[in-house]
Amino acid sequence: MGEDVEALKRRLPLLDYLRQQNWTGRSAGRWEYVGLCPLHEETRPSFYVNTRKNVFYCHGCGRGGDLIRFVQLSRHLSFCQSLVCLDPQTTSEDGSRAVLEQAAASYRQQLDHYPEALSYLNQRGLEDPILIKELEIGYAPGGCLRRHLTAQGHSFDLLRQVGLLNGNGSDAFYQRIVFPLRQGQHVVNLYGRSIGAAFAHRFLPGSKGGLYAWEKVRHCPEVILVEGLFDYAALRQAGFHNVTCSLGTHLNGGQFRQLCNGPRTVYLTFDVDANQSGQLAAELLAHRLDAKGIAARRVHLPQGHDPDSFFVAGGDAHQFQSLLEAAQP
Ligand SMILES: [Zn+2]
Secondary structure (H helix, E strand, C coil): CCCCHHHHHHHCCHHHHHHHCCCCEEECCCCEEEECCCCCCCCCCCEEEECCCCEEEECCCCCEECHHHHHHHHHCCCHHHHHHHHCHHHCCHHHHHHHHHHHHHHHHHHHHHCHHHHHHHHHCCCCCHHHHHHCCCEEECCCCHHHHHHHCCCCHHHHHHCCCECCCCCECCCCEEEEEEEECCEEEEEEEEECCCCCCEEECCCCCCCCECHHHHCCCCEEEEECCHHHHHHHHHCCCCCEEECCCCCCCHHHHHHHHCCCCEEEEECCCCCCCHHHHHHHHHHHHHHHCCCEEEECCCCCCCCHHHHHHCCCCHHHHHHHHHHCEC
């Protein structure tokens, strides 16, 4: 073990870990955040995180504890296994990159064999086969990754450490559309969108990396920033090429620095949901960008919409362009 448990928890505060896993919570007091419980299905938030004590408690399922406890519960690991998978020193970078690359390739090969996956993409309005190929979208049916990757010589322990397998050896991604997240040439994480009733958004443990496909837009004077990969795909499919995605409304330090690394205008196009969380996040981000001298414009989608649903509901590129032109600082 590279560090003791208390040092690990200081290095990786529970709230940061949850946000890496795409958990979103709203402030509920000076030290508290509340959001949907990642450990059980619910529609009203009852999962509380206390940032001072660095612990969580869910009033829905009655479970609570610290970072290690959360990893144990969410990934079905023992205490020791949880420590191993949170310790970056135990996994060699090359080994984990290679196994993520092969997992992504395997998921990609599965996509065409599962009608339910293709019909989910259609339902989200994603139909362009060239774009699906370019984004390397795959499908994790669940139940076959372990055999496939161990047959290619990857150890069970490595698969578990990078989070592709749960502690009991079952696939972590089950009935999920999968997008590989690349940093330069390397896959640094995978995003899995459930096509069923399971917790909608899931990443592997560890960093989500920088802004999605940033290399393509870093020199654009105007950049459209969205929070979800289906939003990204919808805009690309509609012909907008200057798009990037922050994989949630909370930008990590690296993503924020990318937006600030040159003069540009950023069009913040977050979800317009009933609880206002997307709009609040956009407002905060606009202020932070403004303080760094970056022009931010907030794009107002119709109530209840994200960019993906805007196009699914019949919106077209011309209408979206009008929204961009009407965007306010
Ligand atoms: Zn719960």
